[in-house]
Amino acid sequence: MMMTWADFWALIGTLGGKADEAGCRRLAAELSNRPVLDIRGFAERLAEALYRLDQEKFGALPVADLALRDGEPFPQSADSFLYSRCAVVAAGQSVWESVFFDLDQFASYTASTCDGESLLYVPDQAYELATGKEWDRSTRYCFETFSNRDGWPHLQA
Template sequence: MQVGDIFATPLPMNKYGAVKVMNIINHSYLLSITSYIGEQIPTIESKGIHHILITESIADGVEKPLFEWTNGRVPRELIFIGNVSLTADEIGVESNIYAGEWIKECGIDVYYKWREETDPIGFELEMKSQIEEADAYARKHSVSKPKKMMDDQLFWEIISLLDWRKEDEKEIIEAAVKELYTFTAWKIRHFEETLSYKLFLLDTEEHAKEMGEYRFSQQDQHFSPDLFLYARCAVVARGKEVFEDVLSNPSKMIKDTEFETLLSLSSEAYYLKMGKEFEYESGCSYETFSNKEGWSNNL
């Protein structure tokens, strides 16, 4: 494996795309997705093979190339087509997005963009159908594990954009919404999945007992499941260090504080992106009492 190697990737509908290796650190590889998509396996001379796929933010007009770190062996379905030296602009590119193990679907974003451009209505129906099928399967088999999530470092970078200098909650999340909006619709879903899972992890009796005035108690019936959800939102909204500290030590749960607005971050970004309501069901529900292990003594 060398920097500059280009691999053809199989895509749905009998299409092919291509990815290029931009950097190698130990057994991790920084990949760029090229703009090539076609019915033939590309060659080094194919149109689009030397252009990195980009997404453009309507909010600020900034074009962002798609770079993702991956690791593991090259999937057998990928086809090596040659090596092209990095251009001056490509040398030293960076990314904080980790896509997990190297899989054959690593070039799927060019297919999504092509489908959105050529058949937006059909593509939306196709994606909605896949989501509904996955959700139905999860409900049928009582699955309580997350689906595909966003890279953890990227998730917390978005959360760090919450501006606590603002007084209005909508203004607090505004910068984070605009940043999340620059990603694809699927990445927004991955963010929502990550948020849901972190809220799910905090959904325990021990944390509920430490939320303040309206804490959970066997003797006192004033506990509110909704307020506990909003209290968990406040923990996640305060960032990685606070979240990890509270998760491992329930006694450090933030007292008498809530931040319900965090739940609207994904839907706000998705509406800006797609112009429609955000419909998504996560693998792990963030609703109170969903974490059965966390409430094993009361369920």
């Protein structure tokens, strides 16, 4: 059976709101003590949570604390947008849910100091800790930027 959203968010809660390296190592260690099926389930839920945030309304936001030389807003790159989405997920269920209704909530996670990249590696680290093997994984949802075609209507052919 797939990991429940409640279990996923409870595990995310161990991060204390941030996807820093120490918190992500701690989460990977905790996850590695569970059955491999739970590690896969966590990976699936993480991919889906990130996929659902893959929307133009979030990706078009500028980086909160940077500007171009001419003072214009500094756009998010595809990678920085992915890391911002990770930071939103790491902040927990209430933040993740709130950004869909309040764009300003998401905007604060675009700051250059708000990097959630480490969260991406938690399932792989947990799997390797649990099995001693590298994980060549795929998930139902692709979390890469622009994967959610419904979230980027102008990109649809």
